[in-house]
Amino acid sequence: MAAVRAFCTPFYAEPHRAYHNLRHVEAMLSALEERRALTPVLELAIWGHDLIYDPARNDNESRSAEVFGAWLAKQGEPDALQREIGVLILATRHDQPPSSVAAALLVDADLAIFGASDAEFWAYERAIRQEYAFVPWPAYRAGRQAVLQHFLGQERIYSTPEFADLEAAARAHLNAASQKLADSPEE
Numbered sequence: 001m002a003a004v005r006a007f008c009t010p011f012y013a014e015p016h017r018a019y020h021n022l023r024h025v026e027a028m029l030s031a032l033e034e035r036r037a038l039t040p041v042l043e044l045a046i047w048g049h050d051l052i053y054d055p056a057r058n059d060n061e062s063r064s065a066e067v068f069g070a071w072l073a074k075q076g077e078p079d080a081l082q083r084e085i086g087v088l089i090l091a092t093r094h095d096q097p098p099s100s101v102a103a104a105l106l107v108d109a110d111l112a113i114f115g116a117s118d119a120e121f122w123a124y125e126r127a128i129r130q131e132y133a134f135v136p137w138p139a140y141r142a143g144r145q146a147v148l149q150h151f152l153g154q155e156r157i158y159s160t161p162e163f164a165d166l167e168a169a170a171r172a173h174l175n176a177a178s179q180k181l182a183d184s185p186e187e
Contacts, residue, residue, distance in 0.1 A: 001043060007071055008047045019127035020053045028109040035162040037105050041081070044072070045088035045106050055131045065089040094150075098159060108163035114151070114173055115158075115166025121173045137187040148178045 012022040028046045032038035048068030052060050065086040072082045084102075091103040094111075098104035113124045132140050151157055157170050 001047075003075065004044060004047045008051060008068075011051045011053075014053070016055070016131065017053060018130035019124055020050045020131065024050065024113075027112070028106075031109045031112045031163075032105060037160075037162050039102070041084060041088070042102060042106055042109075044068075044081075045085050045102075046109070048085060049089045049092045049106070049110065056134070061090050061093045101160070104159045105162065108158045108160050111151070111157060111170070112163060112166060114170035115163070116169075118173075121177075125177055141181050141184065145178060145181050148174050148181070152178065 008025070009022060012020075012025060014021075025046055029038060029043065032042055032046075048064055050060070050064060051068050052063040054060060057063075068089065069082045069086050072085060087099070088103055088106050091098050091107055092110050094107065098107050113121060116124070128144070129140065132143075135143070152171065152174050156164075156167060157174075158164055158167055
């Protein structure tokens, strides 16, 4: 995995990334490793999932899958693996239920921050705002509320048994963040 780390690290070190950076990748790897669920395929998908991150765009996952897939091809990885990694990366759009156990584990690891400690969750919220600093507060507030409500509206945030223990803390954090936004007409 040294080659993948060498390729991906410059992307994750871009200065506009307050949250979607190398620490996020390492946290996802650790979350799956701690749960004894990290596989080589999931490790590759984690490295590739936020490779391209421009908060002003809504096609980051597809662009990440494309760039990472091209890199995998240059490494001589089989077409089937390239396709599998691409499907996993696209699952992190969080716009539909995961289509496989691997996708569910990846999505749950990506969302593990919701159920992290209070300090980690609120640092995440501040980092997300920093990444979207170019968005005026009223628009950010409305957009962030929509994101929070999307996750709160799901029957379960985490779809795997490995992450089920985070559900209560995640719901508490998302509700608190939603309430904080509702109580903050000005930044």
